[in-house]
Amino acid sequence: MVSYGVSMIMDCTHPDGGYPGGPRDPNLLQLHKDHSSYYNWEGHEKMEIRIDERAHQLGDWNLTKKQILLVNASRLGGLSIIQLSQIDHPLITDNTNRWRSETNSLSFNIQIGEMTPTLFDVYEILTLVVDGAPVTYRPINDYREYIESQLGEVPLEATMLTRYLQFFEDTEQASGYAWGVASLAYLYRSLEKSCTFKCRHFSGSTTLMQSAME
Incomplete structure (x- = not known):
């Protein structure tokens, strides 16, 4: 297995244009160079x-x-x-x-x-x-203050990402x-x-x- 490194540079281009094992016209799949199949074709196996x-x-x-x-x-x-x-x-x-x-x-x-x-x-x-x-999510500047205002206290152990609390400030609004x-x-x-x-x-x-x- 070959691990991925940020310094890895590959030039998997087809001599006739496009990508080997992929489309000849690179404009069809413009994100192909980041895709797993692009590296798999050259024998670089993606980690699980x-x-x-x-x-x-x-x-x-x-x-x-x-x-x-x-x-x-x-x-x-x-x-x-x-x-x-x-x-x-x-x-x-x-x-x-x-x-x-x-x-x-x-x-x-x-x-x-x-x-x-x-x-x-x-x-x-x-x-x-x-x-x-x-x-839609709105930014929260002070999470501790926000949690305390919504729950009355700051739990010792968080069981969810606190930014999602904003969607349940109003139950009637949440239903919409x-x-x-x-x-x-x-x-x-x-x-x-x-x-x-x-x-x-x-x-x-x-x-x-x-x-x-x-």
């Missing part, structure tokens, strides 16, 4: 990716009735009934290597052609709403967010990173990836 999946922890939540009402009011309650399966690491890894950021699709060298998870998949698999206000769109966009962004040779982790929804590809 790490999958950051936390969906299995949903079953460990011990919520009060009041808390359950608040989760349902934000239209995220459907996540609690998802039937979680074991992560298929080879499938996720293979699909990340097939991802093409130029087209936001998985490329298969068979009759299937190209495939991609859609908003319909998000709605059907994750039961998240796909219409509503965009989920297009959570499904944010989930799909986050998956696309994660695939865009993990398909490159340098990136060694995947943090999108494996539940969505595995179910959509079955």
